[in-house]
């Protein structure tokens with residue numbers, strides 16, 4: 001979508017190339033009727049957390065696996081930190097992959113190895129000498145809160161601890177980019193919160209770029225700076241999380257957003273609203289406040305100024321990162337011109353005023 005023309009973090013980073021640049025990626029699995037990826041292009045700026053969200057089968061796994069070329073796209077290019085991965089030979093690709101860590105939904109730990117040995121595993125594969133491996137593991141253990149568990153085996157760990165091992169292992173070769181494939185989907189809500197906090201903390205401390213896929217908007221809301229919505233292999237919407245959450249454009253995005261910020265108004269509530277008086281109109285408005293306007297004053301003042309009735313059908317105050325916002329569903333009753341006038345007046349105050357979309361009703 002055009003509102004996402006460029007990522008600000010990338011601009012702030014000056015001449016640094018994007019952490020990830022995908023151009024026109026397409027992929028169709030043999031025998032499949034539809035492509036898993038259909039002309040996907042997106043850029044992730046250095047240091048940002050970028051979420052890709054979509055329903056099951058939307059193409060998320062295929063997309064994230066294309067970033068380190070675990071999956072080869074049929075067409076299009078993949079660039080990571082300025083290196084064109086799709087142009088590398090196998091040796092070049094192996095080296096480039098050391099700059100890319102990956103965290104998996106089901107942890108993928110080796111059950112016969114201890115925590116420390118699991119973390120050291122990628123370094124072993126890369127031929128890093130034993131002493132250097134040990135030093136690196138000792139750095140990583142406290143970073144993920146597992147200093148006391150270095151000699152434990154995966155079977156002795158909770159899900160959250162297993163994922164901490166998975167994260168430490170992904171960070172072993174000090175990558176600049178971390179790919180997270182549904183990293184919290186196998187965890188309970190409390191552990192999910194802990195792991196998301198850990199990822200947020202590591203991102204800042206290690207200056208990481210994180211690209212994650214998830215089917216949970218709550219993950220996006222908590223951790224991401226920007227988000228792309230994938231549907232049937234295509235990016236249908238992308239933008240800053242705040243913008244996408246407060247003003248989703250595509251119907252699918254609206255449904256996703258409604259799951260976490262609950263702007264939906266039950267049909268029964270709407271059905272119970274009184275009909276307008278003769279000669280009057282009733283309009284259902286969705287009003288978005290982004291922190292500056294005082295809700296009650298706006299509603300009562302609009303009512304007074306325009307001689308209309310504003311019935312608050314639902315309301316919510318929330319925040320994304322440290323940016324607060326409020327969303328009100330209003331039923332406005334009055335003369336058609338007066339209702340329109342009130343909506344225009346509210347827009348003039350900087351509020352986002354639209355019709356309550358069908359999906360929300």
Ligand SMILES: Nc1ncnc2c1ncn2[C@@H]1O[C@H](COP(=O)(O)OP(=O)(O)OP(=O)(O)O)[C@@H](O)[C@H]1O
Nearest residue numbers: 029030032036054055056057058059060061062063
């Ligand atoms: N190895 C494969 N062979 C054939 N078809 C595949 C393969 N992997 C994925 N697909 C198909 O490609 C499409 C996208 O799948 P993908 O796993 O990328 O979606 P997803 O959004 O990650 O879904 P989920 O959340 O269920 O993992 C689906 O139609 C899927 O059936």
